Amino acid sequence: MDDKTTGTKTKPLYKQIAEQIEQRISSGEFGPGSSLPSERSLAKELGVNRSTIVAAYDELQAAGIVERRQGSGTLVSQDIWGLARTRVPNWRHLTETGSFRPNLPLIRKIRRETQENELIDLASGELSPDLVPRDTLRQLISPDDFPAHLGYEHPQGNWSLRETLGRHMQEWRSIEAPATSIMITSGAQQALHLVVQCLLKPGDAVAIETPSYCHSLPLFHSAGLRTFSLPVERHGIDPNQLAELHRKHRIKMVFLNPNFQNPTGTLLSLARRKQLLAFSAENGIPIIEDDPYSLTAFSKEPIPTLKSLDKHGTVLYISSLTKIVASGLRIGWIVGPQTVIERLADAKQQFDFGHSIFPQWLADRFLASAEFARHVDRLRTQLALRHDQLFFSLQETFGEQVDMAGAQGGIHLWCRFAGTWSEQQLLTEAVKRGVVFVPGHLFGAAPGHVRFTFGRASLGQIPAAVERFAEAFTASG
Ligand SMILES: Cc1ncc(COP(=O)(O)O)c(C=O)c1O
Incomplete structure (x- = not known):
């Protein structure tokens, strides 16, 4: 089975509206230079938000089909039939x-x-400002050792x-990595991108976890x-299923996030790690950890990272x-054989x-300082507190309606909510109430799942976020 990228199959509403208007223009209903309905009146006519019409008109403007003038509203381009000597490229087509x-x-x-918008953010996969060691980083910036x-x-x-x-990798991750085997990237994301671009080719088969970040x-x-x-x-993926x-x-390559997996928070068991590594070595199939x-x-x-257990490279x-x-900071890195890294x-x-x-300069100073260990200690305590706050607030509010295993690390909590409800509608209702989360299908999950990130909001925001989410849940049920 080839898993196509998950996501909404239908076009966004603003694109559908842009296409309808384009059709009305090409059928001659609106001639070159004529005014299109105002954003407000068209929104009313179609029963949509004004922002949807603004996005549709932006789309048509980018394609060179309409022009927007201060005070005159939105006009069909004079050049829509290509009569004038100059022609705006069809940017929309190009971008698609x-x-x-x-x-x-x-x-x-x-x-x-x-x-x-000012929302309580249970969606973005990053740390809240108070968890970022800003003061320490600031103190590490010394004009005296400005890069030469x-x-x-x-x-x-x-x-x-x-x-x-x-x-750092020796001390914190039990991984042997000489400087020649390391490459610095713009986040883990760029490392993934480089692997895909340089080591694989169209048509290759790769295995990815489901649900997973990769699905998004x-x-x-x-x-x-x-x-x-x-x-x-x-306990993570089953190596027998990989076989x-x-x-x-x-399968040409396997992409795994075995430690507090995004989105499920799962830790791959040690037995499965060993089985996986044995399979990988027997078949010469690289694992991207x-x-x-x-x-x-x-x-x-x-x-025990897979890399620390990897005897065969x-x-x-x-x-x-x-x-x-x-x-x-956008600091990521990849470790591998020198030929690959080069x-x-x-x-x-x-x-x-x-x-x-x-x-790079700042990251070097911070990782080499004694502050790093103190920071990680504090971070772990804070993340555990936020996890527990979210977990218990959800449990108290939803009781048996929510199913969650909880996490022992990471920044995400994976939940399944009972009943039949639309992920899209739940998200809309939640945003209206000032809280945002990520619907499970974006990670390739079956219906009914939600990923909450507890690392991005402050501890104090979490109960309010759960309350708002609960109201949204009731409204969309
Ligand atoms: C599993 C996983 N890999 C990679 C990334 C990309 O992170 P970054 O590029 O910021 O290091 C994320 C971010 O959410 C992630 O969850």
């Missing part, structure tokens, strides 16, 4: 036909809502940071890969500072000529 696919519409909507050279960095990233990361990423489908699902169970998929489809979360474990017990390890320091670094150089020195 490029090979790199856009984000899923609902993901774009959630991002818009969190950026534009502001030229292009080495395509694998700053040498000093790579050395620091090598020590169009980058696999943009690269023409065929994705196959490995269901995430209580089965491999028999049927010749995407691990932004292992240091967020609520307890201090070390997590079949694992490429990816991590970042997003979930443990700050998402805006290939990826060559591609990164072509994409962006290497990573900016400033975040």
Whole structure:
């Protein structure tokens, strides 16, 4: 079974309206230079929000079909039939036909809502401002050791940071990684992108967890890969199912987030880790261990990363500072055999000529300082408190209506709510009440699931968020 990217199959409303207007223009109902109905009156006529009409008109303007003039409203372009000597390119068509696919519409909507409105954010996969060690980072910026050279960095990233990361990985993740085997990327996301672009080709079969963060990423489908699902169970994916998929489809690579998985919070069991590594080594199938979360474990017990157990060199390890320091630093890294790292670094150089020195410089200072351990300690305590606050608030409010296993680390809580309700409608009702979450289908889950992120909101906001969500749930039931 080829799992196509999940998401709304129907076009967003504003696009449908833009197409209707375009048809009315081409049928001659509105001639070149004529005025289109005002945003307000068209919204009323069609029974939609004015913002939907604004988006539809923006769309037509970008395609060169209408012009918008201060005081005159929206007019059909004079040049709509291509009579004038100049012609506006069909930007809309161009934006829809490029090979790199856009984000899923609902993901774009959630991002818009969190950026534009004052909502309690239980959707964005990052830390709340009070969990980011801002003061410490500020103190580490000393004009005296301002980077000496502001030229292009080495395509694998700053040498000093790579050395620091090598020590960090030894100490915190039991991973041996010399600086030559590390490459710095713009978050874990860029490392995933580089792997997909450089090590795979259209038509290749890859296995990904379901549900998973990967389901929300169009980058696999943009690269023409065929994705196959490995269901995430209580103890993570079942290596026997991977073997089965491999028999049927010749799996070329496996993408896993085995430590506090996004969205389920699951930890892959040690037995399954070992079985998986044995299968990977027997069949020469690389495992991409995407691990932004292992240091967020609520307890201090070390997590046996796949890479730390990898005796045969079949694992490429990816991590970042997003979930443990700050998402805006855009510091991620990948560890692997030198041939692979050099290939990826060559591609990164072509994409962006290497990573900016400033975040690398800051990350180096922070990871090498004694403050890092203190910060991780505090972070773990704070995340555990937020997790418990959310878990118990949901339990108290929803009782048997909510099913959740809880997490022992990470920043996400995965829930299933009883009854039949529409994810889209629940999200709309929740946004109206000032709270936002991510519907489960965006991760490829069966209906009825919701992902709440407890790392982004403050502890004090969580009870109010649950209350608002409960009202939305009642309204959409
Ligand atoms: C599993 C997983 N991988 C990768 C990323 C990308 O993170 P970043 O690029 O900010 O490091 C995320 C972010 O949500 C994630 O959850």
